[in-house]
Amino acid sequence: LAPRHQALLMPIVGSAWLTMRFGWLWLILPAAAMALLSWLGMRRMQVVRKEEL
Numbered sequence: 001l002a003p004r005h006q007a008l009l010m011p012i013v014g015s016a017w018l019t020m021r022f023g024w025l026w027l028i029l030p031a032a033a034m035a036l037l038s039w040l041g042m043r044r045m046q047v048v049r050k051e052e053l
Helices: 003-022 025-052
Strands: none
Touching: 003 025
16 A cells, blocks of 8 residues: 555544444544533633623
8 A cells, every 4th residue: 555545544444443442432522522611611601700790
């Protein structure tokens, strides 16, 4: 394989290996982390707004 093709295949092979290793967890974890962060951010905004009143 040419180096360029190898570089293109690496993320595909890596994600396939991760899926085999951890199943769908590694796909859900980043989404869950983002949801948690946005939820915490919303909570903080509400608290700040309450303190202003």
